[in-house]
Amino acid sequence: MAAAIIDGKAIAQDIRTELKKEIEKLKANGVTPGLAVILVGDDQASHTYVRNKDKACAEVGIHSEIYRYPADLSEEVLLQKVAELNEDPAIHGILVQLPLPAHLSEDKVIDAISPEKDVDGFHPVNVGKMAIGKEAFYSCTPYGIIKMLERENISLEGKHVVVVGRSNIVGKPAALLSLKESATVTVCHSKTKDLSAFTRQADVVIAAVGKAKFLKKDDFKPGAIIIDVGMNRDENGKLCGDVDFESAKETAAAITPVPGGVGPMTITMLLYNTVQSAKQKAQQAVK
Numbered sequence: 001m002a003a004a005i006i007d008g009k010a011i012a013q014d015i016r017t018e019l020k021k022e023i024e025k026l027k028a029n030g031v032t033p034g035l036a037v038i039l040v041g042d043d044q045a046s047h048t049y050v051r052n053k054d055k056a057c058a059e060v061g062i063h064s065e066i067y068r069y070p071a072d073l074s075e076e077v078l079l080q081k082v083a084e085l086n087e088d089p090a091i092h093g094i095l096v097q098l099p100l101p102a103h104l105s106e107d108k109v110i111d112a113i114s115p116e117k118d119v120d121g122f123h124p125v126n127v128g129k130m131a132i133g134k135e136a137f138y139s140c141t142p143y144g145i146i147k148m149l150e151r152e153n154i155s156l157e158g159k160h161v162v163v164v165g166r167s168n169i170v171g172k173p174a175a176l177l178s179l180k181e182s183a184t185v186t187v188c189h190s191k192t193k194d195l196s197a198f199t200r201q202a203d204v205v206i207a208a209v210g211k212a213k214f215l216k217k218d219d220f221k222p223g224a225i226i227i228d229v230g231m232n233r234d235e236n237g238k239l240c241g242d243v244d245f246e247s248a249k250e251t252a253a254a255i256t257p258v259p260g261g262v263g264p265m266t267i268t269m270l271l272y273n274t275v276q277s278a279k280q281k282a283q284q285a286v287k
């Protein structure tokens with residue numbers, strides 16, 4: 001039987017509609033969720049993502065402020081802006097669009113964001129809380145995967161999840177969040193020997209490798225659930241994932257497409273985290 005195609009765009013839209021209602025309620029109680037986005041340099045993809053974040057905020061009713069800086073921005077000025085936003089009561093979420101130009105330390109900048117406003121879930125405090133299974137801001141792409149599976153009624157409990165990739169933004173948090181869902185988790189990466197021997201055992205594969213169509217039908221067991229986080233260009237310059245979608249969908253139980261799978265969930269979970277942050281602030285105010 002052909003795979004179910006998981007429609008990330010539709011799921012993301014459903015969540016945005018729910019958020020819009022929550023935001024209306026918050027506003028009626030005098031709280032407007034606010035997000036500040038810092039963008040440094042002229043990476044075109046980053047500019048597109050930031051524009052999309054701004055648009056998504058407007059669509060659901062989140063106040064957004066975008067700070068665009070030239071590529072030669074000094075670390076001092078950047079850290080000063082973050083410090084200012086940390087203190088700004090109208091701002092509940094701060095994010096610095098990655099990647100940053102090479103002369104800027106991503107670690108230093110992320111460390112400077114208040115963990116209470118770190119809606120990207122990149123700050124070590126939030127990563128640490130996630131690692132010990134506590135509530136925190138979780139990294140948007142992996143959190144989006146968890147929410148997407150939840151909406152598709154796919155439980156991870158007792159399933160063998162094989163994560164391919166160990167980045168701080170996707171691979172590692174995807175593994176930790178899968179573990180939190182009581183999956184049995186294996187993490188593979190570029191130094192893994194005989195990768196296919198692992199992915200073929202998986203009930204669920206989360207592919208975050210960054211190589212176009214790297215995993216093919218034979219790398220999966222029949223009936224597997226395939227989550228493709230990749231965003232690559234194929235030989236014709238067309239956007240594609242880490243999985244050879246056309247072949248893999250023949251035997252998978254369910255699969256996410258690229259585009260329209262995991263991608264749209266990323267910005268939606270950013271909106272979600274920003275609303276959570278505003279709600280937390282509103283609750284603290286009545287205490």
Ligand SMILES: Nc1nc2c(c(=O)[nH]1)N[C@@H](CN(C=O)c1ccc(C(=O)N[C@@H](CCC(=O)O)C(=O)O)cc1)CN2
Binds near residue numbers: 099261262
């Ligand atoms: N500070 C952050 N930087 C980066 C993050 C992040 O979560 N926080 N993630 C990525 C980029 N990103 C958001 O910032 C992002 C990537 C992809 C998509 C998306 O919707 N993809 C679409 C395809 C879009 C296209 O046509 O080009 C899809 O897969 O359907 C949204 C957000 C790195 N930096």
Ligand SMILES: [Mg+2]
Binds near residue numbers: 101102103104105106
């Ligand atoms: Mg750098």
